[in-house]
Amino acid sequence: MTISADEIVMNSEFDIINRYFLRSAHNASLGIGDDAALISCQPDTDLAISVDTLVASHHFFPDVEPRSLGHKVLAVNLSDMAAMGATPRWVTLSLTLPKIIAHDNAWLAAFSSGFFALADQHQVELVGGDTTQGPLSISVQIMGEVEREKALRRSGAKLGDDIWVSGFVGEAALALRYLQQKTMLTAEAAASCLPALHTPIPRVSLGRALINVAHSAIDVSDGLVADLEHILQGSQVAATIELDHIPCSSRLKDKLSEGGADYQLAIDCLLAGGDDYELCFTVPENKRIVVTQLAQQVGVRLSRIGKIVPGEGLTVLNNNRDPLIFNKKGYDHFLD
Amino acid sequence: MTISADEIVMNSEFDIINRYFLRSAHNASLGIGDDAALISCQPDTDLAISVDTLVASHHFFPDVEPRSLGHKVLAVNLSDMAAMGATPRWVTLSLTLPKIIAHDNAWLAAFSSGFFALADQHQVELVGGDTTQGPLSISVQIMGEVEREKALRRSGAKLGDDIWVSGFVGEAALALRYLQQKTMLTAEAAASCLPALHTPIPRVSLGRALINVAHSAIDVSDGLVADLEHILQGSQVAATIELDHIPCSSRLKDKLSEGGADYQLAIDCLLAGGDDYELCFTVPENKRIVVTQLAQQVGVRLSRIGKIVPGEGLTVLNNNRDPLIFNKKGYDHFLD
Known part of the structure; x- marks a missing residue:
């Protein structure tokens, strides 16, 4: 050498x-x-x-x-x-x-x-x-x-708004758990989710297109639940989202349906994984068509996952429409 | 407890x-x-x-x-x-x-x-x-x-400009060498120079006052020689400065006159010490009175230490007006 x-x-x-x-x-x-x-x-x-x-x-x-x-x-x-x-x-x-x-x-x-x-x-x-x-x-x-005065803030969500999220959630967290040997993936599945962790795609065009459309927005960096809760606190509203409306890859869907140890891991990835860099945003119900057009225009999948409602806090409904109980509320650098 | x-x-x-x-x-x-x-x-x-x-x-x-x-x-x-x-x-x-x-x-x-x-x-x-x-x-x-377009840049020095520096140079470096036990100071001398290291005073009012007065400016963070050389390179000129015109405390003056090991240490502090956060700037000769008035106005001591001259590089003249030979050209994080 x-x-x-x-x-x-x-x-x-x-x-x-x-x-x-x-x-x-x-x-x-x-x-x-x-x-x-x-x-x-x-x-x-x-x-x-x-x-x-x-x-x-x-x-x-x-x-x-x-x-x-x-x-x-x-x-x-x-x-x-x-x-x-x-x-x-x-x-x-x-x-x-x-x-x-x-x-x-x-x-x-x-x-x-x-x-x-x-x-x-x-x-x-x-x-x-x-x-x-x-x-x-x-x-x-x-x-x-x-x-000026058009920026998307966390504090603008209104009662009745739909809650949307871009892309897939939980992929980066799944890739991290695979690298930490906390879960198994086929070589093909690993190759598919690792880019979400290593080279995330920031949704810049989507953010620009949401000006004058969305009432509020945040990027999912700490985890979907934790980040959506920032919008709720900032806007002084509550929300209900449905687990099976949260967009995720077939890899994560498989783990969700398998039951057992990996079910909890998949729930964690989806709700509290973080590192997604997707946008979560709220839009009045009467603009659903606008959002759908906009998804095509910027070439990003957009999924409607829930509603802004009166009250306080976030409720996640499971597939039976029962409130899901979960602990981990997102990544905090000092409490892990 | x-x-x-x-x-x-x-x-x-x-x-x-x-x-x-x-x-x-x-x-x-x-x-x-x-x-x-x-x-x-x-x-x-x-x-x-x-x-x-x-x-x-x-x-x-x-x-x-x-x-x-x-x-x-x-x-x-x-x-x-x-x-x-x-x-x-x-x-x-x-x-x-x-x-x-x-x-x-x-x-x-x-x-x-x-x-x-x-x-x-x-x-x-x-x-x-x-x-x-x-x-x-x-x-x-x-x-x-x-x-707009009034900022003080490193690239504006002109032939014939006077070179000025604010406050005292080398105090923070002396304090550091004292804490590293590389030199001795009386308790009183230590107490006088330690604030230069720990709580430097940024020369914000002076900088503002130099707009429309100075041709170029830099703050002394890497050491007087290294930072002045940034002006010379940026402006494609040379300079001569005089060692005994560089403003320093009586503590450093004592070490400069003592000879021996501490003489070299004092030279290093003065020319290559860094962490000073004083301003070094160049001003046309016909504005000397303006600079003197400005020193009173902002309450900061300003010292004229040399001239911008044609050519390349920096010459430091010692007390006999001979060029001083020195090695250390300022602090570099990767070469120490």
Whole structure:
């Protein structure tokens, strides 16, 4: 085995930025390389701002494929823009790297290629950031534009609204439990659900299309129940959803119908799995046709799972329309 | 010893945000609590954006007083706004906490009080963030407003400009070397220089006042030589500065005149120490009186340390006006 020149090169903080992250500014007045970036906002827009940090061993396996990691750290932030109905425009990236990764050019190249592939797809510009030494952790701050006072908030749900969710729920959680060897999957089933965990697709076009249609929206990152409850608390309403209306893959449906140990695991994935990055939103009943058209327009499956009702809290009805009792209400970093 | 109720309470991610970081939005259309914050930029301004992450054991001692840490993590970001001449307005905070700190209410209260004391002083609003579990690391993203096309950039230095620096340089580095037991200080001297390390004062008013006065500016975070070289590279010019014009405390002056081991340490502190958060800026010679008036106006000592000249690179002249030879060119996280 030979050690290539690349592998023994020592990267300085500036080398890492210059080699892997420096691009000329297009949407920004001033990009990477000064004390701050400069951007000009459009008039009549609000700027939507969000930040999400992924920490090794807590949010991802330390040996995760770096190209996927570069994708995912941006995807989870794009998903926050989607949930506001905003067009993502600019990001900053704060990379904390152990020395061994800071000097691993293959890792850095793969990470940045995953990051920029998704950024380019959404015409999002990296305008700043920093690179520090320490345990692997990546923080992305995202900024997007949304028509003034039109953003989709958690607090807008109204009595009688239908509750909708995009895509499939529980896939990422199922993939995680498979990697943790908590459940078995065929090779084919594993291959089908792992991308939901590693390279989630943020629903940016859907979020934009929901402006003037949805009363409220959130992205499903903590788990369907926990995130829907954020809407209920924000809007001071209650909701009823039906378990068998929650969209999920045949893999998860099989586990739900098998009974036994995997039934509980499937319920957990579906209701409290998190890491889905689908949108959950509420729309008045008289706009069902609009939502159906919109699903075709953006090419995303949309499922109606329940109703906003008076009162407090969330009721999940099982297949017999009895209220389901469950414990785990979503992922909390400090209580797991 | 008794364990108080507070000390055994388990904090969830939401508890931490609600108890220590949630405040009502004043400058923002929507603050903490949704998928993103919403802000409205003033017309005819650019938005300046910067991010800085502090990692335990790399940027601060893990047992640092949490109130100071809350101050410092905001101060280093305010300093980036100062260097652009921007008025800081909004921040997001990404906190990665080990479990033991996440459940230490005294730590969290002290950290947030240090953070908000400085935020209030500058009327800066915390609009979002996240809280995750992992090795202690804190990332702040700051946004500020600056008159369109008026921001102070690194690239604006002109031949013949005077080079100025605010306050004292090298104090924070001296304090660090004292804590690392690399040098001795009297108790009184230590007490005088430790605040420069723990609770630096960002030069926000000075930065604002330098708009339309300075051709270029940077904040001294990596070390005077390294940061001034960023201006030289950005502006494609050279510079000469004089060692004995660099403003420093009597403590550092004593070490400079003592000779021996501490002479080199003092030179390192002065030229490559970093963590100063003073402003280094260039101004045309015919505005010397303006700068002097401005120093009085904002109550900050300003020292003229050299000139922008044709060519490439930085020359530091010693007290005999001979070029000084030195190695360490500032702090780099991956090469130390």
